[in-house]
Amino acid sequence: MFFILLKREFRLLYKKKIELLQLLVFILLGLLIFPLAAGPERALLASAGRGYMWIIQLFMIFLSGKLFYEEDYRDGSLEQLFLQIPALEMLIIAKYIAYSLNLILISLISLPFLGLLFGIEAGTIMKTAASLIIGIPCLAAIAGFGASLTLGSRKAGLITPIILTPLYIPVLIFSVGSDNFLNDTVILTALFLLIAPLSIFFSALALKIAMRE
């Protein structure tokens, strides 16, 4: 049953090819603009690159993450799923997996451009890739929680970033990283293990409340 849910999430993502392309263009343009605006100083670009990549990720999630359950809520699928699957948590996990894998893939595709435009060496790019692979699911879990909390509210676009920003910050700090790569990775993984179950549990509660309105 879980795989049926997961299959549907991937199918829906794949149906919206234009939106996928939009995300990719968003990252690439963002990466292109920064070196132009900040000037050609190599040392500055190389040190700012990784952090800048994460800022782009955060904005991408701000823009797309609030729509997590919107479609299913509007067309009535969410109610039906609540009645048909043993636990809403299954749906939430399926959504997180599909959304995260999709963002990770798009980000990894754009990493060579980061290296090229910011003059970052291959080793740092690899570290960035690792932090994206662990960090994006964290951000997705936070965004998903925010989406469930404000589902059906017209003010969602205003409230969600304000509520969620304090939650994003720890993830951002350890994703951008210090000199100690191993340490950061361990902490990031720990953050993920903490955030994901909490987010899944509370999202399920919030979704049930949203359906009662």
Place this chain on the structure above:
Amino acid sequence: MLSAQNLSYRRGDKIILADLSFALARGEGLVIAGANGSGKTTLLKILAGLLAPESGKLELDGTDIIGGKSAEYLGRILYLGHKNAMNEELTVLDNLKFWAGLAGNEILIPAALAYFALEEYALMPYKTLSHGLKRRVALARLIFSQKDIWLLDEPFANLDGETGERLANLIATRRQNGMVILSSHQAVALENFKELRLE
């Protein structure tokens, strides 16, 4: 036996349902009649466990089923709301495959398409369909449902004559070995159905 005793529901200051009671045995049907805004949808949502009443009792064979807390009851009902629960982006077939897959009954998809004359639309994106056709796709889910208690919100609205008859047959069959509760703002002729009129 599904029994409701003194169900009340209020939204804000507005009383939507007041002291509503009825009982329904296996093999019986119930038509919830009433004008727009009389609380038909609210009552069906309460019966489906999507809403909890403010007060009152709701039991199936003696088990409390309020607010979807009985997993066994949730496993027995099929609720069809006035939203169709079909994704606009997916094709008719993909949508039906998803719901049939969850119901564990993919084998009945061709039968469902045929019964509601939807074969020629199967590969079209759901969003390109007209209102009536969209509703027909949602109703096709009834064919592969294995649930024995059906809760249908305005199933006859927006249907053409022939589809309406086919639906009535389907409902009659389910009623014989289960229970059907449906709402309607217009008169429907269904055998062995009680009527509950909401003010």
